[in-house]
Amino acid sequence: MRTSHTLAATAAAAAAVGLGLVAAVPAQAAEYSSALKIKGVQYDAPGRDSNKCSGGNTKNEYLTIKNYSRSTNVNLKGYKVKDAAGNTFTFKNSHTLQPGDYVHLRGGRGTDSDAGNVVYRQNCNFIWNNDKDTIYFYKPSGARADVHAYTKKANDRDGNGYITYHG
Template sequence: MLKKTLIAVGIVIATLAATATPASATEYSSALKIRGIQYNAPGTDDNRCKGGNTSEEYVTIKNYSKTATVNLKGYLVKDAAGNSFKFTADHYLQPGDYIRLRGGNGTDSDKNNVVYRDNCNFIWNNTGDTVYLYKPSGAGADSHSYKPSRDDADGNGYVTFH
């Protein structure tokens, strides 16, 4: 009887643990997290550097630390297919601050919380993808998968993770 009870308790605990965090997320101990992603730019996708809407596709990275300022220099953002962007310049995120990594070309600005990939190709798939954030050391900082049918209830092309 005790053995069956322990097995039942173990199943309940395993079920609760499995449902506490979405299966699509991998949580790491990191101040920087992927806040959300605008995976589908408004309008018809057009990756022309002039007149296109690649800059309307972005990933938001936020510093969730209450005390530490984090420099993005050396951090890497990737998708499941291996498309990537590495922050090569200093971009300091104060506690609670965020930055949007946008496609296309533009002027990077800490004041306006934006960095451009300087690449007019879309990186995030409209049908679903995985977003990876790596520390300069190569260690994982955060990652999330999304599927519009599961994660974008209002159909606006934006998914929030944290």
């Protein structure tokens, strides 16, 4: 019985391929090969944009990265975050995320804190565009861990400057 279902499914799949009915695999399908994923992004920091290191609001722009594994701790050291323009941040220090744990990668200057789940880029310039951008997240090996493109109009329906990806 099991064999006939397998053969029927294989024949149906082959017929679909032959007829050109198989949809292309989404470009973001590879993201699921990583325990770490982009949970969300505060791409438009609340308030008037000011990239001054003292009194600016770049620290309110952040990317949330979460460990979606149920059993594996993952060290962020060597992971990279990049935008469409090529601005890149590399996690240079050890920061281990336990299963279900997350970290906010914030703009501006500050002290990284495992207890506070925060890492600062030590750069007061904004990285994420307020109208549209693409967020790339790479493993230390260089393999893509996750990627998301957004536009303010299409992805931020409530207009609060925050987009959730993996909940």
